[in-house]
Amino acid sequence: MTKQYRVGQFVKVKVTGxxxxxxxxxxxxxxxxxxxxxxxxxxxxxxxxxxLTKGQIVKAKIIGIEDNGKMSLTLKENEYFKVRVDKKKRRSILEKIKETERYGFQSLHEMMPIWIKEAKDRMNNE
Structure with missing residues (x-):
């Protein structure tokens, strides 16, 4: 007996290629x-x-099923991949420097203690 799958269902799948x-x-x-x-x-x-790597097992959501039974899946609702997206949303110090209107050693001297504190806070929260 083959299992019935439906759109919206989460399934564990193994990456084969x-x-x-x-x-x-x-x-x-x-x-x-x-x-x-x-x-x-x-x-x-x-x-x-x-x-993803070949042989890896992941939890995916079915977003479509073709007439031949092949499925289209998404990882966008998988908590692991959501966390990776959240980490990417964090801005680097270099991006923050680019946003400042003032450049030069004085502005770096003023901002360095703030950046160090932010980095330490992030390390303590992970």
Whole structure:
């Protein structure tokens, strides 16, 4: 008896192959699917290999099922990948420097203690 899958359901899948456009996956009962590169996270993904590896098992949400049974899946609602997005949203010190209107050693001297405190706070919160 084959398991019935439905759109919106979360399933554990194993990555069976990686291509530049996404990752091929299989369920435990050998149902095939694809996680398109645009469905890995909400942010731009340049390389699928940075997020997924062959043999990795991930929890994905079914967003479509074709007539032949193949599934389209997303990782955007997977908590692990959401955390990675949140980490990417943190701005680096260099981005903050670029936003300041004043440049030079005096502005760096004024801002350095603030940046050091922010970095220490982030390290303590992780």
């Amino acid at each position: 990686i291509q530049p456009y996404g990752a091929f996956v299989k369920t435990h009962d050998d149902r095939e699917g694809l996680i398109h590169i645009s469905e890995i996270m909400n942010d731009y993904v340049h390389n699928v290999n940075q997020f």
